[in-house]
Amino acid sequence: MKTGTSWWKRGWPPTAAVLLLLLAWQIGVQLSGIEKFKLPSPADIGREAVASFPRIWMHTEATLHISLIGFACGVAVGIGLALAMHMIAAVKSGLYPLLIISQNIHPAALGPLLMIWFGFLSPTPKIIVIALYCFFPVTVALTDALARTDRGMADYMRMIGASKAQLFRKLELPHALPSLFSGLKIAATYSIMGAVVAEFLGGDKGLGYYIQFSRNQFQTTRVFVALFVIIILAFIMFGIVALLEKMLIGWNQGRGE
Amino acid sequence: MSAVTGGEPLLALEHIRKSFPGAGKGDAAVKVLDGVTLQVGSGEFVAILGPSGSGKTTLFRLIGGLLQPDSGAIRLGGEDIAGQRGRIGYMPQQPSLLPWRNVLDNVLMAAEIAGISRKEAEPKAREWLVRAGLGGCESAYPHELSGGMQQRASFVRALLGPQQLLCLDEPFGALDAMTRLEMQLWLGSLWQESGRAVLLVTHSIDEALLLADRVYVLSAKPATVLEEVKVPWPHPRSEANMAEPQFVRLRQQLYDVLRKAKEVPQR
Numbered sequence A: 001m002k003t004g005t006s007w008w009k010r011g012w013p014p015t016a017a018v019l020l021l022l023l024a025w026q027i028g029v030q031l032s033g034i035e036k037f038k039l040p041s042p043a044d045i046g047r048e049a050v051a052s053f054p055r056i057w058m059h060t061e062a063t064l065h066i067s068l069i070g071f072a073c074g075v076a077v078g079i080g081l082a083l084a085m086h087m088i089a090a091v092k093s094g095l096y097p098l099l100i101i102s103q104n105i106h107p108a109a110l111g112p113l114l115m116i117w118f119g120f121l122s123p124t125p126k127i128i129v130i131a132l133y134c135f136f137p138v139t140v141a142l143t144d145a146l147a148r149t150d151r152g153m154a155d156y157m158r159m160i161g162a163s164k165a166q167l168f169r170k171l172e173l174p175h176a177l178p179s180l181f182s183g184l185k186i187a188a189t190y191s192i193m194g195a196v197v198a199e200f201l202g203g204d205k206g207l208g209y210y211i212q213f214s215r216n217q218f219q220t221t222r223v224f225v226a227l228f229v230i231i232i233l234a235f236i237m238f239g240i241v242a243l244l245e246k247m248l249i250g251w252n253q254g255r256g257e
Numbered sequence B: 001m002s003a004v005t006g007g008e009p010l011l012a013l014e015h016i017r018k019s020f021p022g023a024g025k026g027d028a029a030v031k032v033l034d035g036v037t038l039q040v041g042s043g044e045f046v047a048i049l050g051p052s053g054s055g056k057t058t059l060f061r062l063i064g065g066l067l068q069p070d071s072g073a074i075r076l077g078g079e080d081i082a083g084q085r086g087r088i089g090y091m092p093q094q095p096s097l098l099p100w101r102n103v104l105d106n107v108l109m110a111a112e113i114a115g116i117s118r119k120e121a122e123p124k125a126r127e128w129l130v131r132a133g134l135g136g137c138e139s140a141y142p143h144e145l146s147g148g149m150q151q152r153a154s155f156v157r158a159l160l161g162p163q164q165l166l167c168l169d170e171p172f173g174a175l176d177a178m179t180r181l182e183m184q185l186w187l188g189s190l191w192q193e194s195g196r197a198v199l200l201v202t203h204s205i206d207e208a209l210l211l212a213d214r215v216y217v218l219s220a221k222p223a224t225v226l227e228e229v230k231v232p233w234p235h236p237r238s239e240a241n242m243a244e245p246q247f248v249r250l251r252q253q254l255y256d257v258l259r260k261a262k263e264v265p266q267r
């Protein structure tokens, strides 16, 4: 199969790079004799992952759950804001600076405030923190892409009598889709990170909570297990969005080759 | 000015003036069209020749309703259509096909916007694609076509709209000389089959003479009509027409007018 070989062609360099890195790590740890609580070897991490699987899995589920909710909220708000800014110029000039300000609110400051407002164990503060970081790349990517629709094509469409709604549906939106998906991919990756950061700040479950808990007990190996799970989750989120992109905008593949 | 063949003209532009505000604050307005008057009859092929920047695309944007004239009237079938969109078919300078639609869906666009049902439009689209030499390309995407094929698709798209007048803005400007000639002959034959009226903007004297029933020459900006020439040969025409002494004479005449047109001081 052609797609099979091309997948292998693209897939082997990163796979080899990661394997080499893990190998170097393993050898380095063994040769230097560094203590396990400072830096565990990949083999230690693997054994720990198997040993504490049920607990890790429980926390992973919690993180994934809250990430998905936060991601969905962030994307919905992000798309909504982009559409509002696209349709009403005053909204755009008024909101854009606020959006940038929103990205400079540090979760370490915001998180505790949200917990005071919504309660320590409530999922709402976490969802807000995740959504805050997910909406931004979506809004920026979509707003800019909508503003950058090909002038010649827009003129053509208006000339032959397309209404504003037709122009949006048939030209501006499909034109902006590849860009929207770039934003969604960034947001998908942020959503896991955002969830972990939010779990750091409070609550009683999730990988962020698990990392903090294990660190306090000097269980460094467990911290590393959690880090690996986070990386895998981020890849999965990214992959799902990339797959959706491929299904929805296949026309964009193979252009410019 | 000579009468249009067949009585009441389909399109009539009367003393159209248009200027744009200057680029900077306090800059004088740029006068682009300075009283342009021309007609296109039903089923007629009319070409507009003019130096670059003389306002030909602006003229189309006025006819298409994207711009309002400062003064003058734009009539289609006797009705004032200034500022109305969707009344003419259009083939832009670039093919402007949507990259996410295949050829068939692209050529259906004009019909779609006009509210013609797909069931009604699709058989016609397939038929015209075959006539345009694009049979078998229905499900190809624009980036898989050559420039000439994209322009043919763009023309078929304009043709499938319900409008009686098609405005073509330098459709073959980006093609090489051989492809260009081939496309001109192709356009001439398809136009005849279609029964539509065509208003074609071009830089090429030969293209105008090969295709049009009448040719208007515009001056440099601010544009006025400098000359109107009738082209006597019946359709369909061929390369052989281009060798006739009268063709050569007309070409020389238009060339002289165009050269003078460029000498008009640009303001």
Ligand SMILES: Nc1ncnc2c1ncn2[C@@H]1O[C@H](COP(=O)(O)OP(=O)(O)OP(=O)(O)O)[C@@H](O)[C@H]1O
Residues within 6 Å of the ligand: B020, B021, B030, B032, B050, B051, B052, B053, B054, B055, B056, B057, B058, B059, B221
């Ligand atoms: N929206 C606009 N605002 C200001 N000036 C404009 C605008 N549109 C066109 N012009 C000016 O009008 C003049 C004519 O432009 P136009 O595009 O109609 O020329 P054209 O005859 O189509 O040229 P070409 O043959 O190169 O395509 C140009 O000098 C241009 O600077």
Ligand SMILES: [Mg+2]
Residues within 6 Å of the ligand: B056, B057, B058, B093, B169
């Ligand atoms: Mg032009």
